[in-house]
Amino acid sequence: MAVSPTPKPTPANNLLRSRPPGAARLEKPVNPASAGIGALFSCDPPLPLGVAYSGGADSTALLLAAAERWPGRVEAFHVHHGLQAAADEFARVCASVCRQSGVPLHVIPANARHAPGESPEDAARRVRYAALATAATARGMHGMLLGQHADDQVETLLLALSRGAGLPGLSAMAARFERGGMAFYRPLLQLPSAVLREWVVRQPFEFVDDPTNADERYTRNRIRARLLPALAQAFPQFRTTFARSARHAAQAQAVLAEVAAQDLAAAGNPPALMALQALSTARQANLLRHWLLQQQATPSAAQLDQLLHQVAACTTRGHRIHLKVAAGHVTRQGGFLRYDAAPTGR
Numbered sequence: 001m002a003v004s005p006t007p008k009p010t011p012a013n014n015l016l017r018s019r020p021p022g023a024a025r026l027e028k029p030v031n032p033a034s035a036g037i038g039a040l041f042s043c044d045p046p047l048p049l050g051v052a053y054s055g056g057a058d059s060t061a062l063l064l065a066a067a068e069r070w071p072g073r074v075e076a077f078h079v080h081h082g083l084q085a086a087a088d089e090f091a092r093v094c095a096s097v098c099r100q101s102g103v104p105l106h107v108i109p110a111n112a113r114h115a116p117g118e119s120p121e122d123a124a125r126r127v128r129y130a131a132l133a134t135a136a137t138a139r140g141m142h143g144m145l146l147g148q149h150a151d152d153q154v155e156t157l158l159l160a161l162s163r164g165a166g167l168p169g170l171s172a173m174a175a176r177f178e179r180g181g182m183a184f185y186r187p188l189l190q191l192p193s194a195v196l197r198e199w200v201v202r203q204p205f206e207f208v209d210d211p212t213n214a215d216e217r218y219t220r221n222r223i224r225a226r227l228l229p230a231l232a233q234a235f236p237q238f239r240t241t242f243a244r245s246a247r248h249a250a251q252a253q254a255v256l257a258e259v260a261a262q263d264l265a266a267a268g269n270p271p272a273l274m275a276l277q278a279l280s281t282a283r284q285a286n287l288l289r290h291w292l293l294q295q296q297a298t299p300s301a302a303q304l305d306q307l308l309h310q311v312a313a314c315t316t317r318g319h320r321i322h323l324k325v326a327a328g329h330v331t332r333q334g335g336f337l338r339y340d341a342a343p344t345g346r
Contacts, residue, residue: 031199032191033061033064036189048070048140051063051076052145055090055094056210057197061200062145067101075104080110081111086211121220132184133181143184143185144182148189149193150192150193155223157246162219171249171250172246189243260287269294270336271337272336273311273337276288292326297327297328297341298326303325307323314332320332
């Protein structure tokens with residue numbers, strides 16, 4: 001989760017943001033995050049709930065809205081990555097706001113350094129969700145609220161498009177999902193970052209801008225700094241329309257998943273070659289992708305195309321299949337396909 005999706009470049013010694021002079025005299029506006037929570041939850045979810053709290057404007061609005069809606073039933077969880085000098089200051093700000101608002105805070109140390117060849121953003125995201133799920137479970141939480149908003153959703157969709165993603169990627173971020181046995185919720189996906197930030201700067205609470213969010217070496221930051229302003233000028237309603245497209249993609253993917261489950265049940269698990277060959281190429285691809293995902297293997301487009309070619313070529317008993325997919329291999333075993341996570345010898 002980005003600490004602040006539309007930050008000004010912030011020097012390391014000027015991270016804190018607080019209310020402007022005279023803000024206390026202004027009429028108190030309604031926290032927009034409250035509307036997001038109300039829209040996502042028509043009735044209260046199982047309580048208590050955790051809030052993933054970075055110390056940024058977005059998660060601050062979310063934390064305060066959740067604490068107001070469920071007083072005494074909300075706890076804050078701050079993942080301390082330790083990847084930058086400002087990390088300790090982020091934790092201090094979180095502790096200050098939680099003291100003021102009466103919300104318990106849990107600071108979770110986490111090592112988010114990426115492995116060779118792994119995206120730093122992907123590594124941090126993976127570690128963050130795992131740490132949040134483990135800590136929330138230990139504290140007896142029934143769910144975790146995340147502060148991703150409409151701008152984050154657009155960035156995710158644009159990243160997926162740039163990578164040639166299929167429907168799962170174009171579905172962008174789901175409002176509800178499960179990770180590590182914990183339910184995660186994103187109640188702010190319909191709210192622009194600027195709306196949340198505008199409310200927070202009028203409140204008597206500190207918040208932080210993460211200086212790394214201005215670093216355009218990261219693809220997401222380049223999208224935020226260069227593409228979103230251009231989109232806003234050309235298509236003022238782009239957040240709404242992009243979110244609608246993501247919902248359409250998610251609905252279409254849900255239908256494809258249902259069809260794949262039905263086809264896999266008919267073809268057998270693992271799938272029989274003759275049953276596969278009786279399907280159209282598109283349905284074969286849909287079934288094979290679904291089956292491989294069940295094996296914790298995500299095929300690339302090239303790997304899936306090659307597998308389809310191999311399945312079509314299996315017209316004799318002697319035709320072999322030995323194809324690398326993800327970390328393992330797909331092989332032929334009699335009249336069926338087989339997937340082995342560990343590499344197999346020829």
